[in-house]
Amino acid sequence: MTSWTIANVRPWGAAPVDLTIDGTEITGVRPAGTARPDGESVDGRGLLALPGFVNAHAHVDKSWWGQPWVSYGGEPTTQGRIAHERAERDRYGIPGVDGTVAVLREYLRHGTTATRTHVDVDLGLGLRGIEVVREAADRLDGAIDVEIVAFPQDGVIRRPGVLDLLDRAAQAGATSIGGLDPAGIDRDPVAQLDGLFEIAERRGVGLDIHLHDGGELGAFQYELIIDRTLRAGLQGRVTVSHGFALGELAPDRQRALLDDLGEAGISWATVAPVRTAPLPWRGMAERGIGLGLGTDGIRDLWSPFGDGDLLRIALGFARLHGLRTDEELTAAVELATTKAAPFVHRERHDLVPGARADLVLIDAQNVPDALVRVPPRALVVAGGRVVARDGEVLLNA
CATH class of the missing domain: 2.30.40.10 (Urease, subunit C, domain 1)
Incomplete structure (x- = not known):
């Protein structure tokens, strides 16, 4: 037509x-x-x-969707999941084009037409995962708009050579590069953030940093990210993914951080997982802090859950945050659609x-x-x- x-x-x-x-x-x-x-x-x-729904935080390279059932194994910690995935991924053909196509088809079936996906970049894979995701998107002839974040799932500073891989990914067309728990995983937040921001500033790409660390440890890293964002002039180009600590802080501490995050133009991506603290989403909206919803991984070596339905993620967000009124419930759907336009570099999505x-x-x-x-x-x-x-x-x- x-x-x-x-x-x-x-x-x-x-x-x-x-x-x-x-x-x-x-x-x-x-x-x-x-x-x-x-x-x-x-x-x-x-x-x-x-x-169309916009999936602002995905991992389409990791799934075993469409394959025989894989039982959950390994230790249920961030470090345990990383180690288990590295040990088992080759057995299940991860990353693989067919598995990635299967996940993207599930997205389309449920109405997701654009996604920002993290793709693993590490010393074992090199940039192969990015090639896999691009081939999978090509097989679907551009039906789903796929943006790639080169993601250092196994850490950055603790794995010499990963910064170089991220730099190469930025040169090869990744729209953003990622980070992972600068304190909790690398144990050197200053070095990780300095390395990531240097690449982002030099290559003109965005940053999307997974941050699971809670409480004041998480808040301390937000302060470091805010400082570097302002110094590098990267306002509007930095995202914190997960960011559980933001919902755990005392109200005064939270408000002060929200003011600083708004000034720095830092956005947030959440998968609204159960048993996490609700985010101050109203305060974020008041300060113009972008908030996007995502599926995270789907049937991968981190978790057996997920089906690619972003409307179900929006429902989880509504339930976690106690939304009840028509206005609030509609706002949850807007987070999964129009409000997510910046996560896939669109001026408008409506x-x-x-x-x-x-x-x-x-x-x-x-x-x-x-x-x-x-x-x-x-x-x-x-x-x-x-x-x-x-x-x-x-x-x-």
């Missing part, structure tokens, strides 16, 4: 409209029945329409003219109803193409 119309849909539960799509872009939004399509018209049946034609149709009364029931996706459009219908992906790969 080049120019076509998806008729009679309700964007965000509002009055029915006809959406005109030309190539990969939404070009018109008119009251239902008033559009005069030049090409084909698809009946949206009055269904709820949402923008059902409006000029936006990429990514949308999801759901049989639901309104946005809160869709969130709490997590119904199947009736139709998924990605980049102007129908890629999934009634839970079935229509692409060959």
Whole structure:
């Protein structure tokens, strides 16, 4: 299809409209029945329409999705999971193109049309994982927009040579480079952050730092990241992933950090895991601190859980944070859609003219109803193409 119309849909539960799509872009939004399509018209049946979901924190290179069941093993700590993965990944063909394609297809089936994915870069793999993810995305012919963060899963400073790999990944087109628990894993937060920020500043890429350390140890590292962000002029280009400590701090300490994070333009990505402290999401929004939702790993050597459904992640966020009102429940879905645009370098991501034609149709009364029931996706459009219908992906790969 080049120019076509998806008729009679309700964007965000509002009055029915006809959406005109030309190539990969939404070009018109008119009251239902008033559009005069030049090409084909698809009946949206009055269904709820949402923008495609944006997965702001993923690990698509790690999954054993589609393979025989893999039982959980190893020690249940960050260091234990790293060691177990390194010991076992080759046995399960991780990273592998077929497994990555399988995960990306699950994303599309559930309506995710863009993802920011961390891809392991270490001394055993080199940059092979990045090559795998790119090949997998190519197999799906660009249906899902994939941005890559080169991720040092096994540490940075404690593994001499990893900084060089991250630098090479930045040269090879990774949009961001990652870090991992500068204190808890490397035991040298100053050295890790100095090395990462030097590459980011020199290569013009973003930074996305996994930070699991809690309490004051986590807060101390936020202060280091804020300081370096301001000194390097990288406002708006640094993300903290997980960042559990932010929800654990005393209110006054938390507010002061939020002020500084807002000044530095540092964003946050969370997977809203159970048994973690709720984030001060309202205070973050007030200060313009970007907050994105992600699936993290899916059926990998870290955890057997996950199915790629970002709407279910938004529901988990709503439950963890005690959201109840229609406004709050809608805000959780916005975090998984429009508000996540900066995580994949989009100026806009919504059902409006000029936006990429990514949308999801759901049989639901309104946005809160869709969130709490997590119904199947009736139709998924990605980049102007129908890629999934009634839970079935229509692409060959």
